[in-house]
Amino acid sequence: MRQRIIDAARMEYALREAVSRQQLSVHLQPQFSLPESGEPQLCGAEALLRWHDPQLGMVSPATFIPIAEESGLILELGHWVLEQVCRELAAMTARGYALPMAVNVSQVQFRSSEFVPQVTRLLAQHDFAPELLRMEITESLATDDEAAMLEKIDQLAALGLSFSIDDFGIGYSNLSRLRRMPLKELKIDRSFINDLSLEDSPDTHTTGNEIVRAMLMMASALSLDVVAEGVEETEQLEVLRRMGCSRVQGYLLGRPRPMAEVIGDAEARLSKG
Secondary structure (H helix, E strand, O other), X not given: OHHHXXXXXXXXXXXXXXXXXXXXXXXXXXXXXXXOOOOOEEEEEEEEEEEEEOOOEEEOHHHHHHHHHHHOOHXXXXXXXXXXXXXXXXXXXXXXXOOOEEEEOOHHHHHOOOHHHHHHHHHHHOOOOHHHEEEEEEHHHHOOOHHHHHHHHHHHHXXXXXXXXXXXXXXXXXXXXXXXXXXXXXXXXXXXXXXXXXXXXXXOOOHHHXXXXXXXXXXXXXXXXXXXXXXXXXXXXXXXXXXXOOEEOOOOOOOOEEHHHHHHHHHHHHHHO
């Protein structure tokens, strides 16, 4: 236990140094619409924070994000990511392009009294259509104090922002509460996508397929878009296509890459389109 505490303290110190030395970067993972036939089409991207340490190499977000949340450093990191995304959305808009981007919002960040004012200021400082910016929140946040949570979401929605429930299916959402939230999208957790089977017919339904199919039906009933996360195999893509899933994200179609690279590719695709 003592060693774990020491390791966590060292990691927190290294993370604070990384912030001051600008060792953090924003990568984007593209998202694609999935037509009934034909190739998937680029339709957006998710912003992901990355940390490359000279000694440690690439540090997994699964390692440093919990430490950032426990130390409160996530407030600074989260604001910085939002600022980078807003700046790029404004720059793309000035060049005549539009690519919706989603940003993960930590529970610690969302609960901060400064969160809504900070977002308001960023939107005032950067000229782009607010609907291009989507906030991804977790199911556990959606089960938080209802009045306070809904008030903040309503305030942000009034600014033109949209919301997505990330990693849907692994939390404990109150569906009636989700219905009252101004949601635009559900993102099905990758664990359910991993269980998909190509051997799916009216006579032989697999459990994994049935769960995803039920999620898609529920989302349709609530008039929500769906993004299937963690698509890594062609078979998974084809099963999702058959089910009518509208959007996908995963290594099969695009890995997270530096923001400038993804935006450059996106603008090239949009120019051809």
